[in-house]
Amino acid sequence: xxxxxxxxxxxxxxxxxxxxxxxxxxxxxxxxxxxxxxxxxxxxxxxxxxxxxxxxxxxxxxxxxxxxxxxxxxxxxxxxxxxxxxxxxxxxxxxxxxxxxxxxxxxxxxxxxxxxxxxxxxxxxxxxxxxxxxxxxxxxxxxxxxxxxxxxxxxxxxxxxxxxxxxxxxxxxxxxxxxxxxxxxxxxxxxxxxxxxxxxxxxxxxxxxxxxxxxxxxxxxxxxxxxxxxxxxxxxxxxxxxxxxxxxxxxxxxxxxxxxxxxxxxxxxxxxxxxxxxxxxxxxxxxxxxxxxxxxxxxxxxxxxxxxxxxxxx
Numbered sequence: 001x002x003x004x005x006x007x008x009x010x011x012x013x014x015x016x017x018x019x020x021x022x023x024x025x026x027x028x029x030x031x032x033x034x035x036x037x038x039x040x041x042x043x044x045x046x047x048x049x050x051x052x053x054x055x056x057x058x059x060x061x062x063x064x065x066x067x068x069x070x071x072x073x074x075x076x077x078x079x080x081x082x083x084x085x086x087x088x089x090x091x092x093x094x095x096x097x098x099x100x101x102x103x104x105x106x107x108x109x110x111x112x113x114x115x116x117x118x119x120x121x122x123x124x125x126x127x128x129x130x131x132x133x134x135x136x137x138x139x140x141x142x143x144x145x146x147x148x149x150x151x152x153x154x155x156x157x158x159x160x161x162x163x164x165x166x167x168x169x170x171x172x173x174x175x176x177x178x179x180x181x182x183x184x185x186x187x188x189x190x191x192x193x194x195x196x197x198x199x200x201x202x203x204x205x206x207x208x209x210x211x212x213x214x215x216x217x218x219x220x221x222x223x224x225x226x227x228x229x230x231x232x233x234x235x236x237x238x239x240x241x242x243x244x245x246x247x248x249x250x251x252x253x254x255x256x257x258x259x260x261x262x263x264x265x266x267x268x269x270x271x272x273x274x275x276x277x278x279x280x281x282x283x284x285x286x287x288x289x290x291x292x293x294x295x296x297x298x299x300x301x302x303x304x305x306x307x308x309x310x311x312x313x314x
Contacts, residue, residue, distance in 0.1 A: 002138050007112065007196075007232075019299055022267040022291020023309040029270030030059035031310045038089035042082055044074055060242045060269070062277030069095055069276075093307055099276055101303040102285035104260060106231075111143070111189040111197045113222055113229040116262075117215060117252050118236030119203040123264035123290060125154060127236050128198045129161035130298040131288075135196055136165060143194040145185035146171040147178040147218055148202040158200055178202065179217040186225035199230070212255035219256045234287060236262045237278060240269045249282050258282075264290035267297070272310055 034055050041048060049070060056066040072095045073088070082088070114131070118124045125148075132142045144162050148154035152174040162169035170185040182199050189197040201218060204211055222229040235258045237245040252258060261284050263275055275286060286301040 004135060004138050004140055004195075007106070007135075016299065016305070018291055018297050019289075019305055019309050022289075022297060022299075023272060023306075025267065025270040026059075026272030027310055027312075030055070031272060034059060034092075035089065035311050038092050039087055041088040044070070044077065044088070056273065058271070059273035060271035060277065061273035062243055062246065062280070065099065065273075065276045065280040068280060069099065089311070093311055096276065096307045096311075097303045100279045100286060100306065102279055102283065104285045104287065107228060109226065109228050109231040111186075111194045111226070112231050113186060113189070113197045113199070113226065114232045114234060115199050115201060115218065115222070115230045115256070116234050116236055117201050117203065117256060117258070118262075119238075119248050120151070120154075122203070122236045122238040122241075122248075124203060124236040125157050125161070125200055127234075127262050127264060127288070127290065127298060128158070128200050129165065130290075130295045132161070132165055132167050132196075132198055133295040134298070136167060140195045141193065142167050142196045142198065143185060143189050143192075144169045145181055145197065145199040147181045147185075148200050149174055149176045149178050149181060150202050150204065154200065154202070178214055179221045182218045183221045183225050186222050186229060190226055211251075215252070215255040232260060232287075233258045234260050234262050235282075235284070236264060237274075239263050239266045239272065239274050242269075242271065242274055243277065245274055246277055246281055249278060249284075253282065258284055260285050260287035262286075262288045262290070262298075263301075267291045275306065 037055060053066055073091055076091050116124050116128050135142050144167055146155045146158045155171055155174060159169060170188055172181050185197055201215060233256050235252050237248060261278055263286055266272060266289055289299050289301050291297050
């Protein structure tokens with residue numbers, strides 16, 4: 001399944017070499033401890049329930065998701081006791097997959113307009129460039145827009161990426177109205193027949209009201225320029241920040257109607273459990289994950305492949 005098909009439809013299930021390599025720290029770190037613990041257990045009692053809780057919390061799964069996992073495990077065992085050959089690990093695997101398996105409801109649009117939102121430093125602009133790279137490889141006509149106009153570095157970074165990828169960029173420079181940039185970009189995309197428009201936005205949390213007002217305006221003006229736009233609002237979160245990513249998710253969901261999450265820098269953490277916490281608390285599907293420095297290391301997300309990458313020793 002290609003990237004364009006992924007944007008429109010959804011899932012792939014096969015673990016890839018990039019995913020296996022990218023999750024190595026987590027798989028050989030905290031998740032190795034979880035795997036070893038569950039492989040040898042047949043039941044949950046008060047003592048090992050506390051151990052399970054500690055292991056999951058240490059892996060960044062978060063208190064709410066951890067409690068949900070424990071309750072589902074206990075209910076599963078009540079309804080269907082383990083067979084002789086079965087261990088708790090198999091039950092855990094299924095529960096983890098179901099926890100992060102959220103439906104994505106695609107919206108049709110030409111051009112397909114995607115807003116990328118998130119705190120500065122999460123890898124938002126790099127994610128945008130990687131999306132553009134992969135779509136361009138499929139000969140899709142892609143346009144970029146620099147609507148983070150409060151940092152000269154943000155515009156400069158996107159300009160460098162646009163030149164490197166040979167993709168046109170709509171920009172007005174530092175200090176320009178971000179909404180005007182987004183509006184002009186949508187108009188250009190419609191007029192010139194672009195298939196995908198990727199819009200970068202600011203991510204300053206120190207002035208939360210200003211941020212929300214700005215993002216809400218960008219969201220509104222894209223809809224005025226093209227009915228139904230934006231078709232996706234991707235929230236970019238840094239996996240290495242752990243539970244702090246959840247607070248960021250709350251702020252951005254207040255500002256705009258996020259449709260999915262991009263979880264970056266998973267190769268830089270030995271925990272990896274924040275994916276479960278994010279989905280459990282936001283209800284959003286994870287659309288892409290970043291597991292390395294190359295453009296090829298931004299991967300479409302598959303719940304099955306992700307859990308396999310955490311729990312299967314390779």
